[in-house]
Amino acid sequence: MSSSTPVLQIDIVSDVMCPWCVIGYKQLAQALQATGTAYEINWQPFELNPQMPAEGQNLREHIKEKYGSTDAESAENRARMTEIGNELGIDFRFSEDMRMHNTFNAHQLLHWAEQGGRKHDLKMALFTAHFTDRRNLSDINVLADIAAEIGLDRAQALAVLQDQRYADEVRGNEQFWVQQQITGVPAVIFNRRHLVTGAQGVANYTSMLKQLSEMQD
Known part of the structure; x- marks a missing residue:
């Protein structure tokens, strides 16, 4: 693939409590592979239940x-x-x-992981932790453990959650997407212009990617 090949920018607005978010991502990933699309995925924060208490x-x-x-x-x-x-x-x-569970801390940890290029890896680990292992993602010690399990520094992860240093940035990012009229997830935005909501299925994503490719040519 040449360096001049356009890279499709994909924002995925999601919450790790959302099963259709991981389903939609996996469907999209298959379509991306099938079409050979050059892409960059940016996970964006959304809380399905921002008022959820700590005990879930x-x-x-x-x-x-x-x-x-x-x-x-x-x-x-x-x-x-x-x-x-x-x-x-x-x-x-x-x-x-x-x-x-309440996921505000999870979103803060993802924001931190992005700085080291590990946001996607942590996102996948959090999906697995919730849906397969049924771990408590509102517990900052559990979140720090998950970060460590993918090779991130546990002490740094815990410190980020204890001092809430990214709370304002994450709240701001969440509000940005709400202001873009995102009211449910998954919401997938291609090149910041084309919005697709819900898990669409591999065939539909494949068709969309082919159309987008033709538009970029």
Whole structure:
């Protein structure tokens, strides 16, 4: 691929509590590989539940309260996501005691990891920690552990979360995307111009990438 090949800029606005965010990313990743697209992904912060208390909330209770879903509907949706996840290499391990967590600290840690070029790696590790290992992502010690597990400095990670040094920047970034009329995730923005919401599927992403390539030629 020549150095003159246009690089597609991809902003993905997401929250690590969002199963469709990791599903959508994996679908997009397959489409990017299939089309040989040169790209750069920038993960952007969004909190699905900014008022979530530190102790979190039972997932089933949360879904029922927020969306009005019945237990049967919620179970059916989780089964569907698990099946889709299996096809994409995502190991969803939903359980009756699974909890939703406050993710503001997780977003701050991701902001810090970006400075060392490890934001994407940490994002993937956080998805796995929540959906596969069911770890508490509102606990700063757990977050520091996850950072260390991918080779980042645990002490620095913990310090970042203890002193909240990036809190204002992260709040500002979150507000920016809200001001762009992003009200749900995943939201994928190509070249800061073309917005796609929701997990679209590999075929649809592939078609979009081909159209974008033709527009860039």
